[in-house]
Amino acid sequence: MFGVEIRIHLSFVFLLLFIWVMEATTKTTSPARGLVLAAIIFGSVVLHELGHALVAAHSGLSARALVLLPIGGITLLDQSHDAATNVPRWKREVRIALAGPFVNLVIAFVAGSIVLAVAPEVHLTMRPLVHSAHLLRSVVWVNVVLAVLNLLPAYPLDGGRILCAAFTRHMDVMDATRHAVSIGQVFAVMFMLAGFITNVWLVVVGIFLFLATQLEERSVVFQSVLDSVRMEEVMLTDFVTLSPADTLEGALSKAVHSLQDDFPVIRGSDMVGVISRKKILEALQSQGNGYVQAFMNRVYEVAQKGESLASAFRKLTSRGLTIIPVVDNQRLVGIVTLQNLMHSMTLLAQSRKLRREAVD
Numbered sequence: 231m232f233g234v235e236i237r238i239h240l241s242f243v244f245l246l247l248f249i250w251v252m253e254a255t256t257k258t259t260s261p262a263r264g265l266v267l268a269a270i271i272f273g274s275v276v277l278h279e280l281g282h283a284l285v286a287a288h289s290g291l292s293a294r295a296l297v298l299l300p301i302g303g304i305t306l307l308d309q310s311h312d313a314a315t316n317v318p319r320w321k322r323e324v325r326i327a328l329a330g331p332f333v334n335l336v337i338a339f340v341a342g343s344i345v346l347a348v349a350p351e352v353h354l355t356m357r358p359l360v361h362s363a364h365l366l367r368s369v370v371w372v373n374v375v376l377a378v379l380n381l382l383p384a385y386p387l388d389g390g391r392i393l394c395a396a397f398t399r400h401m402d403v404m405d406a407t408r409h410a411v412s413i414g415q416v417f418a419v420m421f422m423l424a425g426f427i428t429n430v431w432l433v434v435v436g437i438f439l440f441l442a443t444q445l446e447e448r449s450v451v452f453q454s455v456l457d458s459v460r461m462e463e464v465m466l467t468d469f470v471t472l473s474p475a476d477t478l479e480g481a482l483s484k485a486v487h488s489l490q491d492d493f494p495v496i497r498g499s500d501m502v503g504v505i506s507r508k509k510i511l512e513a514l515q516s517q518g519n520g521y522v523q524a525f526m527n528r529v530y531e532v533a534q535k536g537e538s539l540a541s542a543f544r545k546l547t548s549r550g551l552t553i554i555p556v557v558d559n560q561r562l563v564g565i566v567t568l569q570n571l572m573h574s575m576t577l578l579a580q581s582r583k584l585r586r587e588a589v590d
């Protein structure tokens with residue numbers, strides 16, 4: 231939607247199950263109404279997140295993906311496209327964070343006014359506030375709950391983001407996020423405990439919140455690792471190259487003797503393309519023998535030796551590539567493939583840890 235990838239977290243399935251179980255035990259209403267209630271929650275969350283995404287786009291921080299959870303969502307901002315503005319980053323993040331709850335309050339206000347005007351027999355303040363037997367009332371209260379809940383200072387809820395943005399004025403992003411995440415986890419546990427005594431919905435909110443803090447922490451840690459690794463630290467320097475004039479059969483026999491899945495194609499000292507083992511096999515099967523030149527992929531990206539893995543990773547994933555050649559002054563010095571990346575990252579992490587221990 232609007233160039234933003236929208237993902238639905240698996241926990242929405244559990245929300246459906248939860249509503250279904252609640253309905254089955256009370257037997258007051260039909261399963262169809264339960265589904266409509268889930269749809270109301272889903273729709274309100276989507277609009278909430280679109281609120282964030284639109285304000286983000288407006289302030290020059292474009293959203294890359296939304297992960298929808300039943301208590302709100304996580305907007306992953308595209309860190310690489312930070313358009314220059316005069317407004318400090320923390321201020322923009324506060325604005326973006328406020329946009330979601332604002333959308334819910336507007337929906338609650340509009341829906342509430344319409345219900346009061348058109349269907350005064352629906353008593354807005356009667357309990358239960360949110361229930362599949364009272365869908366119109368639920369629209370209003372689901373949105374009020376989403377707005378209030380998201381304004382709690384429990385990261386990664388919007389209130390927590392505002393807190394985190396405030397922290398970044400005095401510390402770096404990693405530390406600020408870690409602080410905010412631990413406050414968020416305390417909130418999650420409190421919700422679960424409070425839920426056991428009062429309302430079972432609070433337990434569910436606590437669980438979702440806990441899931442969300444973990445998602446967020448992982449994404450921040452992952453990002454910071456990617457940022458700290460340079461291509462020359464993880465690239466393969468011992469690799470097989472092909473020539474455009476190689477035959478497919480010749481290429482295959484070279485492939486047999488290496489563990490690579492992808493091969494750079496070199497003419498003289500110039501990179502001219504890439505080809506995968508799979509492509510070589512497919513071409514051999516469908517066309518018989520031929521030359522690498524005819525089947526290689528000319529669309530490729532290169533990374534500089536000192537470039538961060540984060541930026542190379544974006545190039546890889548945005549184009550659906552599996553190999554990225556690493557160059558130093560246009561000379562090919564290594565390759566990074568998706569296949570070797572996990573392996574070399576693990577080794578690098580271990581060697582960094584050993585070095586740290588040696589220093590300590």
Ligand SMILES: [Zn+2]
Pocket residue numbers: 278279282302303327330331380387388
């Ligand atoms: Zn939000």
